[in-house]
Amino acid sequence: MGNIVISGTGVFTPPNALSNEELVAGYNAHVDLWNAEHAAEIEVGDMTAKAHSSCEFIEKASGIKSRYLMEASGLKEPDRMYPYLSNMAEAELASTPVQVKMALEAALKALGEAGLKGSDIDMVIISASVWERFVPSMATELQSILGAKGFSFDMAMGCSSATFGMSTAQDAIASGMANKALVVTAEYLSPLMAYEDRDGHFIFGDAAVAMVLEREEETASKAAFRIKDRKLFTEFSTNIQAGFGSRVLIERDRIGDQEQRFSQSGRAVFKELLPKVIEHVEGHMSSLGKSISDFKRMWLHQANINMNLFASKKILGHTPSQDEAPTILDQYANTAGAGCMIAFNNHKQDFKSGDLGLICSFGASYSIGSFVVEKV
Numbered sequence: 001m002g003n004i005v006i007s008g009t010g011v012f013t014p015p016n017a018l019s020n021e022e023l024v025a026g027y028n029a030h031v032d033l034w035n036a037e038h039a040a041e042i043e044v045g046d047m048t049a050k051a052h053s054s055c056e057f058i059e060k061a062s063g064i065k066s067r068y069l070m071e072a073s074g075l076k077e078p079d080r081m082y083p084y085l086s087n088m089a090e091a092e093l094a095s096t097p098v099q100v101k102m103a104l105e106a107a108l109k110a111l112g113e114a115g116l117k118g119s120d121i122d123m124v125i126i127s128a129s130v131w132e133r134f135v136p137s138m139a140t141e142l143q144s145i146l147g148a149k150g151f152s153f154d155m156a157m158g159c160s161s162a163t164f165g166m167s168t169a170q171d172a173i174a175s176g177m178a179n180k181a182l183v184v185t186a187e188y189l190s191p192l193m194a195y196e197d198r199d200g201h202f203i204f205g206d207a208a209v210a211m212v213l214e215r216e217e218e219t220a221s222k223a224a225f226r227i228k229d230r231k232l233f234t235e236f237s238t239n240i241q242a243g244f245g246s247r248v249l250i251e252r253d254r255i256g257d258q259e260q261r262f263s264q265s266g267r268a269v270f271k272e273l274l275p276k277v278i279e280h281v282e283g284h285m286s287s288l289g290k291s292i293s294d295f296k297r298m299w300l301h302q303a304n305i306n307m308n309l310f311a312s313k314k315i316l317g318h319t320p321s322q323d324e325a326p327t328i329l330d331q332y333a334n335t336a337g338a339g340c341m342i343a344f345n346n347h348k349q350d351f352k353s354g355d356l357g358l359i360c361s362f363g364a365s366y367s368i369g370s371f372v373v374e375k376v
């Protein structure tokens, strides 16, 4: 069995860039309105006044400066604080979920880079954190639109959706079940965010990233990266969660809006997950007889700049340059499972044949997924 390569990648960037300044202005207007509406209750101590958000806090605590959203005008309306449905929903293929359309845009770019057509693909996975629809499978709709053959399915693994998806595709190709696989992590996160929550309103952005995997001896791609090895890890934690699911329909009076949306204990995530990430990455490298000096670059999960700096400083022994561990979260914010592969897509062009790099996702569930890749 020969090597398997990532022969093409592509990113779909949503049309609406929203800066911290715009986001915070909308949030603070909402706070002023809310506090005025509840002034009587606040006055007698039955309610606590909401505090303003701040751009300085957001950038310092997370490194995020802006994000891309499928729809952003709803967040500028203080009595709404919720996005409208993206106008992608109204365009062609009106019944197709926005998330599938995002996946399609990324997939076409990845196929283009791999030099393939939809009909060359015989396995399609959409692997993501949150879902616009459960049945029928979104991946099967994408397969149909692309004219891909074989089979398709949806899968989910929070922040490690892209790496776990690629690992599944690699297994299918290695076993002979599939020949050429398309994995898409389409993160349409904005509908599930609590934008009136000061602790979390700034964290996420929408985006999709797609990867084509195939056998090295079959690829014509000039952009191919050989998968040298991969390592997956999970350990259950409720420190990052979004409770939306079918139970909501049964318990709609009990399960509040807040519980259905994203929430996290950010400090606990830092404390618990980072040592596991460092151990995982160092263990993965040493299991291959390698050390960090053998690697040109790490493409890390993109949730928080302080987490990435802490992990890369420990692994590298110094503060990383943008070359050693590129950041995209300043521009895209946290794009859940897509982040490390957006970093890979945007920062792989300077790799020469034989250069080694390490992709590592980490976050919700908890999950960690690392890939050691080598430019063909």
Ligand code: CO8
Residues within 6 Å of the ligand: 052, 053, 054, 057, 058, 061, 062, 129, 130, 158, 159, 189, 192, 198, 199, 200, 202, 240, 241, 242, 261, 262, 264, 265, 266, 267, 269, 270, 302, 303, 304, 307, 334, 335, 336, 337, 362, 363, 364
């Ligand atoms: N403006 C001003 N002040 C604020 C704000 C704000 N917007 N928000 C909080 N504060 C205040 C707090 O009230 C607190 O004040 P006080 O000290 O008086 O109580 C103070 O700032 C400090 O608050 P925190 O301790 O919460 O601040 P941190 O420094 O910890 O930063 C972060 C908060 C940014 C959330 C940080 O903890 C973080 O990012 N942690 C990393 C966690 C992480 O990486 N999680 C993984 C993310 S999940 C993921 O990647 C994918 C999830 C996929 C699932 C998606 C489902 C929908």
